[in-house]
Amino acid sequence: MxxxxxxxxxxxxxxxxxxxxxxxxxxxxxxxxxxxxxxxxxxxxxxxxxxxxxxxxxxxxxxGSPTPVPIENLSEVEEWVLGSYRSLVKEDQDAILRLTTALAEYKATYAVEKKSAPQED
Known part of the structure; x- marks a missing residue:
């Protein structure tokens, strides 16, 4: 459905x-x-x-598109990055989302592996 x-x-x-x-x-x-x-x-x-x-x-x-959450207190550079992202076509925005999601998953996996690795004295 x-x-x-x-x-x-x-x-x-x-x-x-x-x-x-x-x-x-x-x-x-x-x-x-x-x-x-x-x-x-x-x-x-x-x-x-x-x-x-x-x-x-x-x-x-x-x-099917969620209401955008306003982002406050951004620096001038952050405002520029966000504006640049929003001006991209949807396919490029989706590609960036896939990339950042993959990087976040990698970081989470790496952090778990690092914590569970035996500590050397």
Whole structure:
């Protein structure tokens, strides 16, 4: 399952709510909530506004792209790097993400191996 319904379910589960509780927040019955999540119905703006007020990332629900988190207190160089990254095409951004993820995984693995290695006196 993909689309708005699946992402709506993800957000509900992320918040740890039942369909009934989530539906109440949005002002709908549990069966309507189930239909939204199954893709049988599309939620209306008032429902989305209500769940957004409780912490749902509605941009993510509607588009599949999470709401960007503002980054504060960056140096001039960091602002430039971030701006340069954001100006790249999506494929290049994805490549950079894969590279940085691989480097982070390598570092985590290396740190674990280094900690578990016998210490020489």
């Amino acid at each position: 993909s689309g708005i319904g699946a992402r709506l379910r993800e957000e509900r589960e992320r918040l740890g709510l039942s369909q009934r509780a989530f539906g109440e927040i949005g002002g709908v019955e549990p069966n309507a909530q189930g239909k939204y999540e199954n893709g049988d119905r599309t939620p209306k703006a008032d429902y989305l506004a209500a769940v957004a007020a409780k912490g749902v990332d509605v941009l993510y629900v509607l588009t």
